[in-house]
Amino acid sequence: MSLPMKHERPSGAAQVIPINSRRERLKFSDFSFTRTPAGQCSAQVSLEWDDAVYVGRASGQSSPLGDFRVAADAAIRALEDFAKGAMHFELVGVKHVRAFDANLLIVSVSLREDQVVTRLVGCYLAETDTRRGAAMAVLNATNRVLGNYLTMR
Numbered sequence: 001m002s003l004p005m006k007h008e009r010p011s012g013a014a015q016v017i018p019i020n021s022r023r024e025r026l027k028f029s030d031f032s033f034t035r036t037p038a039g040q041c042s043a044q045v046s047l048e049w050d051d052a053v054y055v056g057r058a059s060g061q062s063s064p065l066g067d068f069r070v071a072a073d074a075a076i077r078a079l080e081d082f083a084k085g086a087m088h089f090e091l092v093g094v095k096h097v098r099a100f101d102a103n104l105l106i107v108s109v110s111l112r113e114d115q116v117v118t119r120l121v122g123c124y125l126a127e128t129d130t131r132r133g134a135a136m137a138v139l140n141a142t143n144r145v146l147g148n149y150l151t152m153r
Helices: 064-083 130-152
Strands: 004-008 014-018 027-035 040-049 052-061 088-099 102-113 116-125
Touching (some): 027 130, 052 064, 102 130
Antiparallel strands (some): 027 040, 088 102
16 A cells, blocks of 8 residues: 655645556547648547557548648547547537637537537647647547546446
8 A cells, every 4th residue: 555645735735645546537648640742631649548558540631620620530539449439429620719819729529428419618729739739629628528437437
């Protein structure tokens, strides 16, 4: 049995964190995006959980909005690889918005679980790689439902 570790917060209050605590989220481990001279693109997203890697791939026609959709779809496929049929995700839409002098990627995802459909929305501030930002927005949209799923696993 491991003893909990005590960490000091900036406010001075103590926070107890168990040493062997299990991660509560999937870890975003890798993202790649390629574009061919013929105008096609492909994306790959890798997620980690308990030393296992779950990979999602997507491809399609390259365009400013198409690139975001392909990247977001690769993230959805990685999540479905992880869930092994327990949850079914569908990308409803992805939008790039310039607001507050920053690039925001917003996604809408539909989750079908036990004949119940839930609409999820996620956002990500993407200053450098907006395609990666689309994949991260999917993870932000699904974060809470995945956290609930992980606690029941």
